[in-house]
Amino acid sequence: MKTVTFTKMEDGTEEDYKFLSEHEAEFCHALPDRIMDALENLRNSLSGYKIDRLEHSLQTATRAERDGADIDWIVSALIHDLGDDLAPLNHDSMAAAIIKPYVREECAWVLQHHGIFQYKYYADKIGLNPEERHKYKYSPHFDAAVKFCRDWDQTSFDPEYDTFQLEHFRPLVEEVFRRPAWDDTHIKA
Numbered sequence: 001m002k003t004v005t006f007t008k009m010e011d012g013t014e015e016d017y018k019f020l021s022e023h024e025a026e027f028c029h030a031l032p033d034r035i036m037d038a039l040e041n042l043r044n045s046l047s048g049y050k051i052d053r054l055e056h057s058l059q060t061a062t063r064a065e066r067d068g069a070d071i072d073w074i075v076s077a078l079i080h081d082l083g084d085d086l087a088p089l090n091h092d093s094m095a096a097a098i099i100k101p102y103v104r105e106e107c108a109w110v111l112q113h114h115g116i117f118q119y120k121y122y123a124d125k126i127g128l129n130p131e132e133r134h135k136y137k138y139s140p141h142f143d144a145a146v147k148f149c150r151d152w153d154q155t156s157f158d159p160e161y162d163t164f165q166l167e168h169f170r171p172l173v174e175e176v177f178r179r180p181a182w183d184d185t186h187i188k189a
């Protein structure tokens, strides 16, 4: 396989960096496949609930879709716990970082803060403040985060719910993660 000529970045030529840019474009084009694989891996993630983390993610996205949410919300709901494996103590920030270049700012903000908004539903049982979310009360995205957690996330632990399977969401994952990154038409929409 072709590689660059350098062993230190400062020695790279224009040709090397042109080659790497093309290589990176191909790699980014395959991002939806890696997102789907990472979602599939959630089957082996945090246990103890009545359903595994993939089922929870699918159910959250299914509820968003049935609620009439747009594609940015559905895909955000689908990946909102993707950080569980590698960033268990700040999984919300990791999910937000993954999707931030491709969706409306409000969706990325809600993913980044959903952990604290979820406190509402259980923090009193573990000695934390259920109203911690109020530190964000002046955020323009506060109401969206309330809805995300109330209607889609905190309700999605039900093994009896009629949840869409992962393949149902593949076209949406492909559409979102193949958008041009940081494009104002999507992130400022």
Ligand SMILES: [Fe+2]
Pocket (backbone or CB within 6 Å): 080, 081, 091, 092, 114, 115
């Ligand atoms: Fe979460």
Ligand SMILES: [Fe+2]
Pocket (backbone or CB within 6 Å): 056, 060, 080, 081, 153
């Ligand atoms: Fe969740």
